Every structure is written in C-alpha cells, then in structure tokens.
Amino acid sequence: MELGIALDLSEPGVSTGTWDELARLAEERGLALVVLTASDGRESVPEGGGAAASGEPSGEGAAAEQPATAGLDPWTAATWLAGRTSSIGIGVPLPDLRAESSHDAVTPYPMVVAKAGESFDLLAPGRLLTDAAAWVHAPRGASAEELSVLAGQGRPVVVPVDSEQEVRRLADLVSGAPRVVRPQRSLAVRARRRPGIDYESVPESLAGLAVEPGDPGYRGVASNYLRAGSPGLVLRPGTPDEVADALGYARRHTHLPLGIRSAGHGVSGRSTNKGGLVVDLRRMNGIEVLDPARRLVRIGPGATWKQVSAALHPHGWAIGSGDYGGVGVGGLATAGGIGLLGRAHGLTIDHLRGVELVLADGSQVRASADEHPELFWAFRGAGANFGVGTAFEFEADRIGQVGHAELTFVTTDIEKSLADYGRIASEAPRDTTVFLVTGRPRQGQWTVQLFGVVDNPDPEVIVERLTPFAQIGLLAQQQVVVTPYMGVMGSAADVGPEGHQGFGQPVSRSAFLPRLTPEFARDAADLLRSGRVYFFELRAMGGAIADVPSGEMAFPHRASAFQVTAMGANDGSINQVWDPLRHHFDGLYLSFETDPRPERLHDAFPPAVLERLREIKRHYDPNNLFRDNFNIDPHPDARTAPSGAVKS
Ligand SMILES: Cc1cc2nc3c(=O)[nH]c(=O)nc-3n(C[C@H](O)[C@H](O)[C@H](O)COP(=O)(O)OP(=O)(O)OC[C@H]3O[C@@H](n4cnc5c(N)ncnc54)[C@H](O)[C@@H]3O)c2cc1C
Numbered sequence: 001m002e003l004g005i006a007l008d009l010s011e012p013g014v015s016t017g018t019w020d021e022l023a024r025l026a027e028e029r030g031l032a033l034v035v036l037t038a039s040d041g042r043e044s045v046p047e048g049g050g051a052a053a054s055g056e057p058s059g060e061g062a063a064a065e066q067p068a069t070a071g072l073d074p075w076t077a078a079t080w081l082a083g084r085t086s087s088i089g090i091g092v093p094l095p096d097l098r099a100e101s102s103h104d105a106v107t108p109y110p111m112v113v114a115k116a117g118e119s120f121d122l123l124a125p126g127r128l129l130t131d132a133a134a135w136v137h138a139p140r141g142a143s144a145e146e147l148s149v150l151a152g153q154g155r156p157v158v159v160p161v162d163s164e165q166e167v168r169r170l171a172d173l174v175s176g177a178p179r180v181v182r183p184q185r186s187l188a189v190r191a192r193r194r195p196g197i198d199y200e201s202v203p204e205s206l207a208g209l210a211v212e213p214g215d216p217g218y219r220g221v222a223s224n225y226l227r228a229g230s231p232g233l234v235l236r237p238g239t240p241d242e243v244a245d246a247l248g249y250a251r252r253h254t255h256l257p258l259g260i261r262s263a264g265h266g267v268s269g270r271s272t273n274k275g276g277l278v279v280d281l282r283r284m285n286g287i288e289v290l291d292p293a294r295r296l297v298r299i300g301p302g303a304t305w306k307q308v309s310a311a312l313h314p315h316g317w318a319i320g321s322g323d324y325g326g327v328g329v330g331g332l333a334t335a336g337g338i339g340l341l342g343r344a345h346g347l348t349i350d351h352l353r354g355v356e357l358v359l360a361d362g363s364q365v366r367a368s369a370d371e372h373p374e375l376f377w378a379f380r381g382a383g384a385n386f387g388v389g390t391a392f393e394f395e396a397d398r399i400g401q402v403g404h405a406e407l408t409f410v411t412t413d414i415e416k417s418l419a420d421y422g423r424i425a426s427e428a429p430r431d432t433t434v435f436l437v438t439g440r441p442r443q444g445q446w447t448v449q450l451f452g453v454v455d456n457p458d459p460e461v462i463v464e465r466l467t468p469f470a471q472i473g474l475l476a477q478q479q480v481v482v483t484p485y486m487g488v489m490g491s492a493a494d495v496g497p498e499g500h501q502g503f504g505q506p507v508s509r510s511a512f513l514p515r516l517t518p519e520f521a522r523d524a525a526d527l528l529r530s531g532r533v534y535f536f537e538l539r540a541m542g543g544a545i546a547d548v549p550s551g552e553m554a555f556p557h558r559a560s561a562f563q564v565t566a567m568g569a570n571d572g573s574i575n576q577v578w579d580p581l582r583h584h585f586d587g588l589y590l591s592f593e594t595d596p597r598p599e600r601l602h603d604a605f606p607p608a609v610l611e612r613l614r615e616i617k618r619h620y621d622p623n624n625l626f627r628d629n630f631n632i633d634p635h636p637d638a639r640t641a642p643s644g645a646v647k648s
C-alpha cells in the first residue's frame with residue numbers, strides 16, 4: 001500500500017507543527033506523497049492579476065481546487081516544499097495545462113503556469129504531480145482497513161492530516177516501523193560545521209530536522225526576534241521524548257552555550273548564541289481544551305500568545321499575557337507575564353495550574369501544587385533554570401469584549417507627563433491597565449504613547465476610564481476599539497519560514513518601581529533628556545497582581561506599582577544614566593534585563609528567595625545545564641559542580 005498525506009493550507013490550526021514540517025516528517029518516515037490543497041472558498045484570481053505574478057493557476061477548475069488562503073497558495077507552497085524536501089512526491093491538483101493553453105489564447109495564465117511547471121521540474125525533477133486522478137483521497141482518520149480497501153484501486157492513497165501523530169500513524173502502517181533518514185550533507189555544508197560539536201552523534205529522533213550552519217533553513221533559525229545569532233546546531237524536538245534526547249545531547253556538550261527557545265522573543269534569555277546549541281521548541285505549539293467546566297487548557301511552549309488568544313476566543317476565554325502576541329508561551333510563562341490584562345487578571349503565571357517538564361537529567365515530570373510543589377513554586381518566576389517546559393496547563397478566564405486603546409501624545413514637559421501618568425495609572429480602577437512608552441526627545445519634544453486595555457465591553461465605561469489619561473500631553477493620535485482579547489494580540493506579525501531576523505544584541509535595563517514619586521519623574525526625565533535611552537516603558541501593575549501573596553511563587557515583586565524598562569546603545573552608555581536611578585527601585589523583572597553584572601541576580605530574587613531557588617536548583621539541575629537566562633548557580637562558592645551529582 002502506498003500512502004501519502006493531504007495538507008489543507010487554509011486550515012491554520014494544525015495542532016503540532018506547521019504544514020511543511022508535517023510534509024518533511026512524512027518524507028522522513030517514508031511516505032510517498034504530499035498533496036497540497038486549500039479549501040477556504042476564495043474566489044479565483046483575476047485575469048492577468050496575481051496569477052501571473054505568482055504562477056498561481058486560475059480559471060474555474062483551479063478556483064474550486066485552490067482558493068486563496070490567508071497564508072500560502074498550494075502552488076507557492078509546493079515550490080517552497082520542493083526546496084525543503086528531497087524525494088517526496090508533491091501533488092498540486094491543476095487543470096490540464098496543455099488543454100487549457102490550446103483553448104484559451106488570450107489569458108496569459110496557462111502559459112505562465114506551464115512555465116512555472118517547467119521551472120518546478122528543474123527544481124525537483126519528477127516530483128510534481130498535477131493530475132488529481134493520480135491519487136485517491138481517504139477520509140480523515142481512516143482506519144488501516146479502509147485504507148487498504150482504497151489502495152486496491154492501484155493508486156497512492158492520501159489522508160488529510162493536521163498533526164505529527166497522524167503522520168507517524170500512517171508511516172507505521174506502511175513500514176511497520178519508523179524509518180529515520182539522516183540527511184546527507186554536502187562537503188560544502190560540512191565545511192561550515194563548528195568545532196566542538198559531534199554532529200554525527202545527533203540522536204536519530206532529531207537528526208531529520210536538525211539544522212546546521214550550511215543548511216538551507218539555517219537563516220530562519222539562527223537569530224531571534226531581537227538578537228543576532230549563529231548557533232552551531234539547532235535541534236527541533238517535537239515531543240517530550242525528543243526534548244529528552246536533545247538534553248542528553250546537550251549534556252555531552254556542556255562546553256558550549258545552550259539556548260532553549262520557544263518563540264524566540266527572549267531579551268534576557270538568549271535562546272540563540274554563537275557556535276553553541278539551541279533547542280527550538282516551536283514545533284510543540286499545540287493548544288487543547290482539557291476541561292471546559294474549569295476552563296483548563298494545555299498549551300505547548302512554542303505557541304505564541306497570538307495563537308493562544310485566537311484559539312481561546314471561540315470559548316469566550318482568554319489568558320492575560322504580555323502586550324505583544326508574537327511572544328512565546330515558554331519564555332513568558334516561566335518568568336511572569338506582565339501584560340495589558342495584569343491589573344484585572346494578574347500575571348500569566350498566576351493562571352498556571354500545572355506544567356510538564358523535561359529535567360536536566362532527561363526525566364519527565366509534572367509539577368503542580370500537589371506534584372513536585374517546590375519545583376512548581378520555582379518554575380513560576382525562575383522557570384528557565386529548572387527544566388524545559390513541554391506543556392503548560394492554564395486556567396483561562398472568561399473575558400469578553402475589552403476596550404483596547406493606543407493613544408499618542410506630544411509633550412515638552414516629560415517630567416510632568418510621567419508624574420501625571422503615574423498618578424492616573426495607579427488610581428485607575430483595576431479593570432484598566434495602561435502602559436507608557438517614550439524615548440529620545442526630538443527638538444525638545446517627546447512622543448509619548450499609551451497602550452491600554454479596559455476590561456469592560458461598555459464604550460461609555462471605556463471612555464470614562466481613559467479620559468483622565470488625556471491630560472498627560474497634547475493628544476496627537478488616538479485609536480480606541482472594542483474587541484475581544486484576540487484583537488489585542490492579533491497585530492503581531494506571523495513568523496514565516498524565514499524566521500526571526502534580529503540583529504545586534506539588545507541592551508536593556510529593567511526594574512520594579514514601588515511608587516512613581518515626583519522624584520522618580522524628575523530623575524527619569526533627566527535620563528530621557530540624556531538621549532541615551534531610545535526606548536523607555538512604564539508598565540502599570542497593582543490590582544490583581546498585588547492580590548497574590550509574594551511568597552506564593554518565585555516572583556516576589558507583587559507590591560510594585562510599575563515595572564520600568566529602558567533600552568540603550570551599549571552597557572557603558574546606559575549604565576551611566578540608569579545606575580543613578582537605582583535608589584528608586586526595588587528589584588527587577590528579569591524578562592527585560594540584559595545587565596551581565598552578577599548583582600542583578602540579587603535584584604531579581606531577594607536573599608531568601610534566591611537561597612530557596614539554589615536549593616531547588618541543586619536538586620533538579622545540580623550540574624547547571626540550564627544557564628542561559630539569569631543563571632542560578634547551584635554551587636556559587638565552588639569552582640565546579642560536584643562531579644556525578646544527579647537529581648535524586
Ligand atoms: C516584542 C516583545 C514584547 C514583550 N512583551 C512582554 C510583555 O508584555 N510582558 C512580559 O512579561 N514580557 C514581555 N516580553 C519579554 C518576554 O516575556 C521574554 O523575553 C520571554 O522570555 C519571551 O518568550 P519566548 O518564548 O518568545 O522567548 P524565547 O526567546 O524562545 O525564550 C526566552 C528564554 O526563555 C526561556 N525559555 C523559553 N522557553 C522555555 C521553556 N519551554 N522552558 C523553560 N524555559 C524556557 C529560555 O531561558 C529562553 O532563553 C516581550 C519581549 C519582546 C521581544
């Protein structure tokens with residue numbers, strides 16, 4: 001029996017992995033064919049329009065088979081896939097090109113499509129099938145018996161899939177056992193390998209999707225959102241077992257930097273490096289409802305908050321996250337999550353009810369209030385030090401329409417604007433969370449932006465809540481909409497196969513501010529006048545964030561009224577203007593901090609918290625495998641960790 005997979009490109013919600021990863025897995029596991037379709041019912045491409053430009057077919061037949069998608073059309077996807085795979089057949093149902101050409105001499109598309117077909121053949125000789133009669137469609141989830149009946153027609157049978165498990169099930173039906181193909185790399189690629197990495201011993205489970213410096217997909221996984229990187233090897237596990245394999249490999253390479261990456265928005269956490277290893281969890285991005293009555297959901301670390309908000313929206317639920325939908329679940333939900341629903345609903349970690357992790361020694365555990373409670377305590381605030389979170393269980397909130405505001409002001413008196421903002425944001429009812437962003441002055445004027453959410457669907461209440469903020473400067477622009485939380489997160493850009501394109505290294509400082517006093521406004525105005533800070537942000541806290549006792553998790557800074565972030569050109573320059581402000585602060589939020597000076601760890605974690613964390617670290621990661629993000633050294637007084645120490 002010859003089996004293949006059918007991918008519907010208009011179905012954005014594949015639960016694990018993206019469409020091209022499913023196709024690559026199918027190839028890796030020995031399936032014969034991947035058929036690309038898009039079924040969302042768009043109209044055909046206008047004559048001489050986008051079809052000619054994109055090589056996309058048009059006409060009635062093609063329109064029925066290949067409607068436009070929010071993402072890629074099948075033809076573009078097929079071309080992309082041809083470069084990402086080496087042998088699997090690629091099916092794109094097209095009208096008969098020769099027949100169309102002879103019937104229609106006016107419309108240019110058949111000729112264009114024919115040319116595109118020829119080019120495709122040069123790219124991937126003999127791999128494109130355009131005649132839909134060349135395969136048989138099986139229903140989704142078809143059983144082995146159903147498939148073997150269909151295979152009796154003597155053609156490959158394709159089954160719609162949306163998860164890696166389904167691809168694996170089909171592959172197992174064909175071979176009885178998975179077939180792992182280690183990619184053969186050319187001499188030119190192997191010449192770019194980095195010293196100190198045993199490329200030949202990459203575990204079989206990871207070899208197929210591992211990316212090395214010379215590989216075609218390398219550029220898309222090298223950097224993260226804000227930071228340039230050039231890792232020596234990127235491992236891309238898709239299951240907790242594969243994460244354990246990746247960590248086993250990392251344990252054999254402790255002489256190299258190790259970055260754990262979820263969605264790649266790390267500021268403090270590196271999640272990329274130079275010449276080291278990266279464990280990229282983006283394929284683990286499933287979102288599923290576990291218990292509707294409790295609004296309990298289970299989310300993979302590689303999902304972004306944009307995806308999470310979209311998936312929860314149909315239920316009328318949301319989980320307060322950050323202010324930007326592109327940020328990942330893994331990085332945010334291990335550190336805190338100070339977002340635009342913060343005063344109304346608390347931090348993101350306040351909604352965590354359990355987490356599944358792979359520990360440094362490769363063992364898999366679940367941490368919750370009842371299971372490994374100390375680990376659960378540590379994970380909510382200092383999670384990056386203790387393991388790789390492979391699934392996060394959250395209790396979502398019932399959240400309807402909210403007011404989402406973006407207001408832009410101009411001011412010449414930044415000290416007054418900051419003071420006014422501080423007072424108004426702190427006094428606002430807890431349904432209102434407003435952040436302030438500003439930067440360098442231009443000709444003596446500052447542009448100040450406010451980003452806010454009012455957790456109330458009533459436009460009158462929204463306007464009432466926002467009106468006091470109007471006095472912080474001269475209102476230059478305003479946009480206030482009533483939207484589900486999905487609309488707040490939705491503006492984040494989707495990251496395509498080309499990945500993040502961060503460059504340089506961010507230089508950022510972060511602190512908690514107990515109160516925004518007139519003295520702070522004065523000193524912060526001096527900092528802004530210096531011109532050394534190009535991005536300055538105040539995030540309002542309080543409300544539900546302050547309801548949680550400070551000892552409940554490893555995020556002790558509950559009493560702060562604001563979190564402050566400043567970004568500058570380099571450490572020397574920013575320290576000169578930031579260090580004089582320190583007496584205003586009480587602690588720091590590690591997610592926005594890049595200061596390498598060791599005292600910053602003590603700012604993030606007060607002495608008792610740090611000691612408790614070290615104790616837990618000694619238990620779960622005694623050899624300090626996880627060290628890319630505010631490293632809590634388990635043995636700060638010893639030169640090296642005790643050899644052979646293992647988790648008990
Ligand atoms: C544009 C932008 C907006 C932001 N907005 C907010 C905001 O509103 N509120 C807020 O609180 N923060 C915000 N942040 C900071 C953000 O929370 C952190 O940088 C976070 O680490 C990013 O998570 P990620 O998964 O995208 O990052 P990644 O770069 O993938 O990971 C960052 C670090 O987190 C750790 N980590 C990642 N995944 C895991 C995992 N599965 N298990 C254990 N550790 C892991 C690793 O140490 C890693 O280096 C923002 C950052 C950016 C760049």
